[in-house]
Amino acid sequence: MPDNAEAPVSRIQHFSTADGPGIRTTVFLKGCPMRCLWCHNPETQTAEPVLVYYRRACRGCGLCAAVCPNGAHFMTADGLHGYDRSKCGACGRCVRSCTGNALFLSGRLMTAAEVFEDCMKDAELYAAEPGGVTISGGEPALRPEFTAGLASMLKDAGINVILDTAGCVPADNFAVLLPYIDEFYYDIKACDAAELREWTGGDIGLVSSNLVFLKEHGARVRIRVPVVPGLNGGREYAGRLKAYLERLGCGGLPVDLLPFHRFGFAKYEGLGRTNPCPELAPCPQSVIDGMKDVIGPARTPP
């Protein structure tokens, strides 16, 4: 596998604690074919680099204005900081000079080898509390060359690799990835074509056939369901999910139910984008518990 394949990386999260067992590093790639209404990481949707600006963290120090080559940051006459996104070329220069940790550049182009090297810094920790690397996004399966390149290097180094995917990519991509991935975390967001299209823009045909493909090729798969009250939350929906998975012959797979949270909201603001669904409420544990009950406790570990 080529280790010079490049991909836009949103961030590399070390000591990540919920993207699989043990101590892990999660690599978030940019670019995603879906547009989930509840997206937790909207900065990863597009492949292009983008500057995230958290207005509330800004201290008004004006240093960004001093370094920006395009005048995207500016200080008003009364000493307030302003930011004109249309002028921003996402070069990232302002980020390091920010005294408020208010700026973040999502989308540095990195080679698989560079990412590998960064992940390997924590190799000692992956061994201590058995974990590894989770490749997430965005949609990492959208970049089979990069992802397979990174995964194969990790595999050679004896590091466990989880791929976090929503499955909405051409089947060939999974054929490339299959040999290098220890486990697939496979998102099932809806179990009906219309719903999936409406909520995420995704194609259920692809999602279903890729899941079956992985299953048939003996891949280890875990189903992940982001539970959004009002959409796919509740006991009734859990029953439908269960039936859907059974129809695909995937009834025996473990299912993680992940409560929706509103962490993505601030990011929309930081991206200067309109939140498509500001009315969504966080998912209470009771909804998760009810769904676990329906799907079966044996298949929905705590």
Added chain:
Amino acid sequence: MMERSRILEKLRPEVSAPGQSGRVMTGYYRYLGYREHYDEPNRIARAYAVRSLLLNTYKHIYDHDMILGSVRGFFTAGDDINVSDSDVESGNRLAASFGDRTFGTNSDHAAPDFAAFLRDGIPGTIERINLSRENAQKRGDATGVETLDAMNIAMCAFRDFVLLYAGEAESRAEKLARNDPEASAELSAAAETARKLSLTAPETFREALQLVWFVYIAFCMEGRYAMAFGRLDKFLDPYYQRDRAAGIIDYDGARELVIAALYKIRERRVLFGADDVSNIAIGGLNADGTGGVSETSYIILDAVATMQIPGPNLSLRYYEGIPDDFMDAALRSVGTGLGYPAMMNDAVNIPALLRHGYAKEDVYDYCMVGCIENFIQGKQPPWSDGRYNTPKYLELALNNGVDMLTGASRGPATGDPAEFGSMDDLMDALGKQMRFGAAEYVACFNNLNDGINHARYDQPFLSCFFDDCIGRGRDINEGGTVYPSVHGAAVMGIGTMADSLAAIEKVIFIDRQYDLKTLVLALKADFEGYDGLRAALVAAPKYGNGDPLPDKYARWFVSFQNELFSAYRTRDGGAFYIGIASNTSNIPAGKEIAATPDGRKAGQPLSDAASPSHGSDRNGPVAALRSLSEPDYSLVSCGSVINQKYSPAMFASPAGRAKMRELIKFYFRKGGQEIQINSVSRAVLEDALEHPEAYNDLVVRVSGFSAYYNTLDDAVKFDILARTEHA
């Protein structure tokens, strides 16, 4: 672990009651001792003052006391109500005229030799004093005779103090007999324990703990603060094991007793409005190579986690091979928001102390006093330390010895920085400024300490607990102890310094974007009109991200500070340690410092303790710990502090705690000295919502990713708050 405690429920309301306050009687009672002995040698008069204090102060008994001893005796109660205010006042004045040692002159922050005291008990100790006095007499050692006479007076007074408590407990038990027979029986048992302790050495866990507690309370009555218990698990465990084998105690029973004693540390908060910092060190290696975690270690840890009070400052001495489930229990305690125990690395602290030539078996019994200061238990005079504000010397090096804020000459003239052609020239000037600063610091401290005539400031009671004051017939501060006094210079601002030097090297000498002259002008102008330069300085690599440039300066910083202070000796020939801990002094210290080359504005806080500057460790906790373990901390004999914050969710499950445990082990394998982990409580999150400016470095770790709290919007903050309630 953290099961319901009956004694806690009963004692909590009693201890928390404001109760009697008003007049402090301790000075008056000392005076009553002094006035009978004005004509006698000073140390004898002092011993009588201690005697009068221990005998006369009020002995408070709680209805639910299992372990007797309270600091409520500081105040007026009962009989002494008849003493007039003017008598108390003039008594206080007279007692005060005798003077007192303070923290700066070796009065408190010490861990007594409890192992020896438990072995001998009160009568055995009195016997030892008398024996030694005979020897002193034989060799014609008049000072020895007098010093031992003083110790004898103090120790006999302590015995009477214990007996008076027994008497009070008996009469309270009698009063309670009718209405609360259970409490009455418990108090009778406590009284019996106390009576027995006046006659023999302790034989049971309860007796041993009671004796330790009486000593601690007596020290408090003397006005001492931050007196440490040291390796409490180590010297109590043999009693526990014996009792357990005999079937007279079990885990829960021992835990109740420990709570019954330690919960009363909270009295200080109730009565004086501030917490005591009574350090307890659990775990740790023994000199024979065995691990020190015993069942009593679990009991103490559990008791502290259950009590949820800031008083006992619990330190866990980590060593390779420490049981995983002990670390798990420790992390559960941390996760309650209590933050204890702080984790200390034996693999760093033991070599750090061995360097000073202490005997191996003494070093392995080290403990902490106060917050984190390493101490050889029972073998050193009390601790002292001070703050050494290092970034000031960089300011002076960049300004030819002149303070940028005041224009006053504060250091040697080390040349016009505009002439510095390289980083080496600057480091040379900085070295000279720091050397000068260290000399000034040491002179001030030693002058203060030498200003006290040791023969006139005896500590007869304290001396009974420190090896080998009794044998030598010398006071603790007059050569009685096995080892001399040490002093800790708390060097402040490692993050500010590493970042500043890295920024200078990068911006001025590598990129050559600006020159030193411009930098100095910018610093003096507090960066007004120098946004471009400041932006470049802020963008330079920062300590705490695993970046080699600032890490190199952090390494230099530690070894240079050690080299500076190693050259000095305390008045009795002890070492000057360095420490990298400053509590919250980084804030006032920052007020006195001009803008620094890391981009910090004048007056802003310095970096805290051994941590990176606020908010500058942007690559997560692992990278931060990697940087933080770069310097050679075995040169930091006093100790250091780093703080990391995690959300309570991290501690909620065994899997989460296992990850934290491995992170700590990783850090300690790399050579980290200390880590304090805070599980950010709901209260903190609420406060951070109100005062975002004070929480720029608050990282919340939820759902497997972390975010600066301030970057989240209110909806999310409320979500986190809602969850925190469950965690």
